[in-house]
Structures are given as C-alpha cells and as structure tokens.
Amino acid sequence: xxxxxxxxxxxxxxxxxxxxxxxxxxxxxxxxxxxxxxxxxxxxxxxxxxxxxxxxxxxxxxxxxxxxxxxxxxxxxxxxxxxxxxxxxxxxxxxxxxxxxxxxxxxxxxxxxxxxxxxxxxxxxxxxxxxxxxxxxxxxxxxxxxxxxxxxxxxxxxxxxxxxxxxxxxxxxxxxxxxxxxxxxxxxxxxxxxxxxxxxxxxxxxxxxxxxxxxxxxxxxxxxxxxxxxxxxxxxxxxxxxxxxxxxxxxxxxxxxxxxxxxxxxxxxxxxxxxxxxxxxxxxxxxxxxxxxxxxxxxxxxxxxxxxxxxxxxxxxxxxxxxxxxxxxxxxxxxxxxxxxxxxxxxxxxxxxxxxxxxxxxxxxxxxxxxxxxxxxxxxxxxxxxxxxxxxxxxxxxxxxxxxxxxxxxxxxxxx
Numbered sequence: 001x002x003x004x005x006x007x008x009x010x011x012x013x014x015x016x017x018x019x020x021x022x023x024x025x026x027x028x029x030x031x032x033x034x035x036x037x038x039x040x041x042x043x044x045x046x047x048x049x050x051x052x053x054x055x056x057x058x059x060x061x062x063x064x065x066x067x068x069x070x071x072x073x074x075x076x077x078x079x080x081x082x083x084x085x086x087x088x089x090x091x092x093x094x095x096x097x098x099x100x101x102x103x104x105x106x107x108x109x110x111x112x113x114x115x116x117x118x119x120x121x122x123x124x125x126x127x128x129x130x131x132x133x134x135x136x137x138x139x140x141x142x143x144x145x146x147x148x149x150x151x152x153x154x155x156x157x158x159x160x161x162x163x164x165x166x167x168x169x170x171x172x173x174x175x176x177x178x179x180x181x182x183x184x185x186x187x188x189x190x191x192x193x194x195x196x197x198x199x200x201x202x203x204x205x206x207x208x209x210x211x212x213x214x215x216x217x218x219x220x221x222x223x224x225x226x227x228x229x230x231x232x233x234x235x236x237x238x239x240x241x242x243x244x245x246x247x248x249x250x251x252x253x254x255x256x257x258x259x260x261x262x263x264x265x266x267x268x269x270x271x272x273x274x275x276x277x278x279x280x281x282x283x284x285x286x287x288x289x290x291x292x293x294x295x296x297x298x299x300x301x302x303x304x305x306x307x308x309x310x311x312x313x314x315x316x317x318x319x320x321x322x323x324x325x326x327x328x329x330x331x332x333x334x335x336x337x338x339x340x341x342x343x344x345x346x347x348x349x350x351x352x353x354x355x356x357x358x359x360x361x362x363x364x365x366x367x368x369x370x371x372x373x374x375x376x377x378x379x380x381x382x383x384x385x386x387x388x389x390x391x392x393x394x395x396x397x398x399x400x401x402x403x404x405x406x407x408x409x410x411x412x413x414x415x416x
Contacts, residue, residue, distance in 0.1 A: 001327070001394055001401040003262055003294055004269070005030040005340055013040050018055060018323070018398065019047060019080070021181055024299075025394045030340070033057045033328035042314030051084040053302070053321040054314070057328035059335045059353070061311050065303050065324040067358030069098040072303035072322060074360065079399055080302050081180070081194065083321055093243040095251075099359055104231035105244060106363060112225060115366040121159065126374050128154050133378055137412045141389040144264055145406035148257035149175065155371050156252045156364075161208075161221025170204065173197045174253040179397035184404050198246075205245030209238045222248065255297035256368050258395070258402025259354070260375060263291030265406060266342045268386045273344050278380045287344040288372040293352035294342050296327035299401040301356060327401055329353050384413040 001024040011032050023029050036043050036057040043055040056065055065072045077087035078095050090096045094105050111117065132151055136142040153167035162170065176185040176197035187193045208223060218224065226241045226248075236244065267274040277283050300323050305316045316322050330352050331339040343349075355362035362368070390407035 001025075001299070002028055002030070003266065003401075004342075005034070008034075011035040013043065016043075016045070017047075018045060018325075021396050021398060024398050024401065025396050029327065030331060033325060033331065037328060037332060040313065042311050042316065044314070049084075053080070053083060053323050054316045055323050055325060056311065057325050057332075058312075059329040059332035061313075062324040062326065062329035062353060063357045064311070065322055066301060066353075066356055066360065069102075069359055071306055071309050073306055074098055074102070074303060076304045078302050078360070080300065080323055081399065083302065089243050092240055094247045095360065101231050102359055105229055105236075106359075108229050109222065109225060109248075110363050112222060113364055113367055115370075118367045118370055121367070122370060122374065124158070125155050125371055126378065129371075129375050129378050133382060136408070136410045137382065139409065139411070141407045141409055143405055143407050145257070145261040145392070145403040148260045149253075150257075151260065151375075152253045152256045152371075155256075156367070159222055159367075160248065160252065161219055161223045166204075170201070170249060171253055173201050173204075174250050177201070177250060178254045178400045179395050182396035182404065201246045201249060202242045205249070206238055206242035208245070209241045213238070251362065251364055254400055255354075256371060258297040258400060259291055259295045259368075259372060261403050261406045262295035262297070262401075263287070263372075263376075264379070264386065264408065265388075265392060265403075266291070266294055268388055268408065270342055271385075273342060274380075274386065277344055277376070281377060281380065283344050284373055284376050284380070285369075286346065286349055287376055288369060289349035289352060290342065290344050290346050291372065291376075292354035293330045293336070293346075293349055295401060296330045296352075296354050297401055298354065298356070299327045299397075299399055300325045301360070326353055326356070382410075382413055384411040386410050 006028050008031060013035065016032055036055065041056065041058045041061060044052065045055065046052045056062055074096055075090045075098055077090065087096045094102060132154065149171055150168060153171050157164060157167050176193050179185055180190045180193035185193060187196055209227065212224065212227065223245050226236060226244055229236055277287050302321055302323050305318055305320045305322060307318045309316045333339050335351060355365040387409045389409045392403050393405035395402040395404055
C-alpha cells in the first residue's frame with residue numbers, strides 16, 4: 001500500500017470498494033479514507049456476494065470500537081477474512097475472546113513481555129540485527145522487504161521456543177494467513193491458501209505441546225509458558241494451546257517487517273529526515289513511533305456490534321460487522337497535524353494506534369518497540385546513505401499494509 005498519498009482527486013463513496021485488493025497494491029486508500037473521515041465516518045458497504053460491513057475511519061471512533069468490548073465484541077472474528085463466517089475459534093483463540101477470558105490468558109503471558117522483562121534480550125537482539133544488516137554493507141542491491149520477513153523470527157524465535165530450522169517455514173505460513181491472495185504466498189486460490197496455512201500452523205503448535213507433555217521438557221519460552229496458563233482455574237487443553245500459539249506466531253511475524261521496510265522507504269524518500277536522525281540518535285525512539293504511525297502495518301481490525309451503536313456519522317446495527325481502519329486513524333488530521341508528512345520530530349507520534357487499542361493492544365509491543373529502536377540505531381550507525389535500487393512492490397492484502405520487495409543500496413559509513 002502506498003504510504004505517501006498521491007494528488008487529491010474525486011472519490012465516489014457510493015462505488016468505493018475497500019476490499020478491492022488492487023487498491024492496496026497500486027491504488028491510494030489514504031485519499032479514500034480522507035474523504036470518509038470528512039464525509040462518511042461511518043461507511044456502509046455491501047459486497048457483491050451480499051456480505052456487508054461498516055467502516056470507521058476517525059481516530060476517536062477507531063479507539064471506541066477497539067476499546068469497548070461491551071459494545072463491540074471480538075468473539076465472532078477480528079479480521080476481515082472472516083467476514084460473513086463466524087470464527088470457529090471464537091471464545092478460545094486469544095484474539096477472538098473478550099474479557100474476562102482474554103485477560104486471564106493474556107495477563108500471565110504479558111508479564112513475560114513487559115518493557116522491563118524484554119530488556120534482558122537487548123544484547124542478543126542487537127547481535128541478530130547486526131548480522132541481518134551485514135550483507136547490505138557490500139554496496140550491492142539488497143532487498144530489504146524480502147529479507148525483513150524473516151527478521152521477527154530471528155529475533156523472537158528463541159523467545160518463543162522455536163528452533164531455527166523451522167523459522168522460514170513458519171514465516172511463510174503466517175504470510176499466507178495475512179496475504180492469501182499475494183502471488184508470493186498464494187497456493188491454488190485464496191481459500192486453499194488460508195486453509196493450508198491455518199492447518200499447518202495450528203498443527204505445528206499442537207504437535208509441539210504434545211511433545212512437551214510427553215517428554216516433560218521445560219524451558220522459559222513463551223510457548224511453554226502457555227502450558228501453565230489457567231483461565232477460570234483450568235489449564236489450557238492442547239487444542240487451546242495450539243490456537244493461542246497460532247495467534248502468538250501471527251502477532252510475532254506479520255507486522256514488524258513491514259514497519260521496518262516502510263520506515264526505511266520514508267527515510268530514503270526524505271533524506272533530510274535520515275540526516276536528522278543520523279545526527280541525533282536521541283530522536284530514534286520518536287522515529288520508531290512515527291514509523292509505526294506512518295506504516296500502520298496492521299491496517300485494520302474487525303469487531304461486531306453487540307447492540308445498535310450510534311457513532312458520530314451513523315448507526316452500526318446489532319450484530320453488524322465493523323472494520324476499524326488503523327491506517328486511517330493514524331492519518332486523522334484531528335489528532336496529527338499534517339498527517340501525510342513523515343516527521344521524526346512529531347511531538348505526539350506516540351499517540352499512534354498501530355499496536356491497536358484497548359483489551360487487545362498488542363501484547364508484544366514492548367519487544368517490537370525495542371527491536372525497531374535497535375534496528376534503526378544500528379542502521380544509522382552503519383549506513384552513510386540509502387538509495388532505492390528499484391521499484392517497491394506492495395503486498396496484496398487489505399489486512400496488512402506492507403511490501404514484498406524494496407531493493408536498496410547502502411553506503412557503508414565506515415568506508416573512507
């Protein structure tokens with residue numbers, strides 16, 4: 001999805017199709033969301049097959065939809081690929097549950113992912129990122145977006161308890177879940193891609209759990225920690241562990257690489273921002289927040305209205321599906337001055353909602369923030385300049401905003 005909007009043009013909201021995949025590969029959704037925020041903050045769309053949904057695009061409405069589980073439930077599905085068919089894992093899968101069960105599963109896992117808890121991983125994450133960046137220093141074209149797909153697994157694999165031999169396969173499977181129509185991940189057709197990837201990922205975690213129970217093996221990994229979670233006082237079954245592990249693998253793998261590549265693209269296109277960050281590394285934490293806002297890699301989340309809910313601009317009927325567009329909320333001019341300007345000194349960049357909002361706020365946000373901070377510390381320390389070496393290729397997905405290819409050429413800062 002293009003992150004810098006093109007020129008403003010006419011937008012016919014009666015014919016807009018927010019599920020048109022071409023809109024995210026070669027179109028300009030930011031201009032459409034801009035018109036929606038102004039003229040139709042609650043927008044109703046009926047798909048050709050009869051499925052329907054309502055969209056909210058303003059920052060305040062997105063926060064309300066994601067923040068109040070009493071009005072908007074997660075227990076029928078939370079991603080648009082489930083639209084029209086209730087999620088079979090509703091009420092069990094951590095991302096498809098509401099409090100109190102969601103909180104009971106999330107809290108003990110979250111205790112291992114606080115900013116203080118993940119600080120002990122900083123040295124190993126830095127070593128991983130140095131290894132990741134090293135091949136780009138030879139001055140040859142380096143496809144950052146393609147290579148970055150594996151970066152989260154390199155960072156979180158040891159934390160999750162996933163052996164290195166399995167990282168590439170699991171990364172590919174998680175990409176199939178979130179971009180089942182992209183040519184890089186498509187198997188036969190979209191439905192088959194989703195079915196295969198879901199089956200393989202759930203089976204992987206289920207087999208892992210059964211093996212651990214059989215051998216009595218113990219470690220400090222996050223997946224192993226799932227075995228000690230007791231929502232309602234009862235331990236999770238192997239099936240529940242498999243579903244929650246599937247959710248954790250998705251969360252770990254699918255957004256950070258696109259935040260990396262989209263933020264690097266923004267810096268290449270705005271060399272004055274690159275130079276500013278290079279001259280003052282104290283700006284890097286804010287660079288990370290602005291990068292999260294700018295890329296909004298998790299483009300949207302879905303909820304269902306419990307009862308009729310009135311918002312400024314319309315009513316979402318009981319049991320209606322509502323898509324909260326994160327990518328739009330993070331460009332809302334009511335919250336962010338000059339929202340289509342990438343500014344690493346933006347004073348309120350941390351108000352971005354790229355990690356979501358409310359009960360389902362990303363459990364791995366502290367780890368993601370630290371990983372991104374270290375990445376840009378090392379990149380700015382090593383690279384004197386960055387240039388595009390070809391055209392970016394955008395991910396074919398209305399759920400994840402990202403790229404499959406971003407060829408770059410870097411100049412080693414240490415070269416005389």
